Amino acid sequence: MLRRSAHCLVEGKQLLLIGAGGVSKKFVWEAARDYGLKLHLVESDPNHFASQLVQTFIHFDVTEHRRDEENARLLAELVRARGLQLDGCFSYWDDCLVLTALLCQELGLPCSPPAAMRLAKQKSCTQLHLLRCHGPPWPAPSVHAVPCCPLESEADVEKAVHQVPLPGVMKLEFGAGAVGVRLVEDAPQCHEHFSQIARDLQGEADHPGIGLGWGNAMLLMEFIEGTEHDVDLVLFGGRLLAAFVSDNGPTRLPGFTETAACMPTGLAPEQEAQLVQAAFRCCLGCGLLDGVFNVELKLTGAGPKLIEINPRMGGFYLRDWILELYGVDLLLAAAMVACGLRPALPTHPRARGHLVGVMCLVSQHLQVLSSTASRETLQALHDQGLLRLNWLEEVLVPGEYEEPYCSVACAGSSPAEARLRLLGLCQGLGIDGPHYPVAHFLSHFK
Known part of the structure; x- marks a missing residue:
């Protein structure tokens, strides 16, 4: 019911999107069509597939971020020259967040202030600023900074x-x-x-x-010892409208590439509430008042500690999982906030089951991703409802500085059921092995 009413509110809204993203964001274009959003896209790649899926395509190099202020002024002139009557402007792409805030300021559109976006985007500035925020209100953000x-x-x-x-x-x-x-x-x-x-x-x-x-x-x-968690928040006018907490598995030290995740969190309610409040206070401490934000934290013996704030919608599988489990679309929420509309979200959303997932990496899974767990095999299993698949990269190219290739997840009525299904699937497909011990990565999810 809430999503249907939100659908009516955004239908026909004219939104400028800065940065199209890659294969992991392909859901955006189908969702925009379903919601009746009229998207206008600014993108550096003149041949991006999304150029054919939007109302207006503006080819503009947004990769040199030390020129963001100048580029915001130039883009504002382009928007006015084309006569675009925009209701909002937003981005979900890390590289474009500061530019988007500056452009919103130029065009008089709703957004968190550019200074807040800059503060959140530069990780040392985030921590050092919050270390100086001693309150009120209490507990102050400084207790969470590192x-x-x-x-x-x-x-x-x-x-x-x-x-x-x-x-x-x-x-x-x-x-x-x-x-x-x-x-x-x-x-x-x-x-x-x-x-x-x-x-x-x-x-x-x-x-x-x-x-x-x-x-x-x-x-x-x-380095902070503790369990790692993501908190995805929806803020409007400095008020917390919704929060979704997920748990991450142990990483393959000395690296920190994500290995596994579980949603909803397996934490006790009071620990979950601590994480949500910590994430919320850290966002407010940086001046992030309006938008959809992803906050990474560790839960330690001394309470939640901040890893970093991503001042945009959570990446990888998070939008998909939250939509599946809670019926809340973070993309729709982000679009509504960008238009100055308060999203109508359930105050205490309850999950409709559990999802447990594991990441596949080209460096660890090149052979199986070319055979037993090929793109066609994984897609077929997804289409049959045997797993939940999120593509994150398009090509099987190993490299030292890699990001996950895809996320493979299983659903269950309990975390244990989802975990056992996923472990069996990974063993059968060859994703699990001595070099990539899936059981260990899932060991935090009780």
């Missing part, structure tokens, strides 16, 4: 290893998809990883879509 140091030179690395407790985590300031994120045990490892990233990931062409258009600066932050 000590860190920005790194732009070898001298910064040398200084940071004396300020941040080791082991620590090194990551790209503007990175995405856990690319280049690594556990570092001591000072030599810090210097080695900094040098390697500086050599291998210098600009957008080295790995498109992970924020290298802002440069390849890094940060060193304290």
Whole structure:
């Protein structure tokens, strides 16, 4: 009922979308058609398949983010020159979030402030800003922030290893998809990883879509022990309308590429509430008041600790899972907020079952993805309802700095049922093995 009423509210709305994204965002175009949204697209790739699926296609290079302010003014002029009468403007693509906020400001459209988007996008700035937010209100965001140091030179690395407790985590300031994120045990490892990233990931062409258009600066932050969780939030006017918590499995250290996930969370209600409030307060602390946001946290013995804020709709499988389990479409919610409309969402949504999933990586599964777990086989199993499949990449190209190729999940009436189904499926397809122990990755999901 709520989705039907939302459908009526957005039908015919004119929305400017900044950045089309890749194969993992193919659902956007079908959903927009079903909701009756009129999309106008700004995209760097003149041959992107989505150029044929929108009302207006504006080819514009948005990859050089150090020119975002200038580009926002140029895009505003293009929008006016084309006579577009827009109801809203939004993005779900990491690289385009700051530009989108600046463009909304130029056009007088609803959005969180550009300063808030910048703060959330630059990971060390997020943590250092929140460390200074001592309240009120309480508990203050500072209790969730983690000590860190920005790194732009070898001298910064040398200084940071004396300020941040080791082991620590090194990551790209503007990175995405856990690319280049690594556990570092001591000072030599810090210097080695900094040098390697500086050599291998210098600009957008080295790995498109992970924020290298802002440069390849890094940060060193304290490594936090605890279980990892995602909180996907819908905020409107600084009010929390809905939150969805999922659990992540242990990663393959020293890397942090996601391995497995479970939704809804298996945490006790009071722990779930702690995570939701921590995510909400961290967003407000950064000035994020309107939008759909994804917040990554760890639950520790001292409470929730912030990993990072992604000031956009959760990626990978999250929109699909939340829609399946709760009947809430984060894409629709994001579109409504972008139009200045308050989404009507269930106050206490209850999941219609459980989903447990595992990621497939080209580096670990190239052979099975070309045979027993081929694209055709996985798609057929999905079509038969035996698994839930989300494609995240299009080509089987192994590389040192990789992102997951696809997510394979199973549903169940309980976490145990979903977990056992998935483990059996992974064993049968060859996804599970000594090099990729699926049972271990699912061990957190009780």
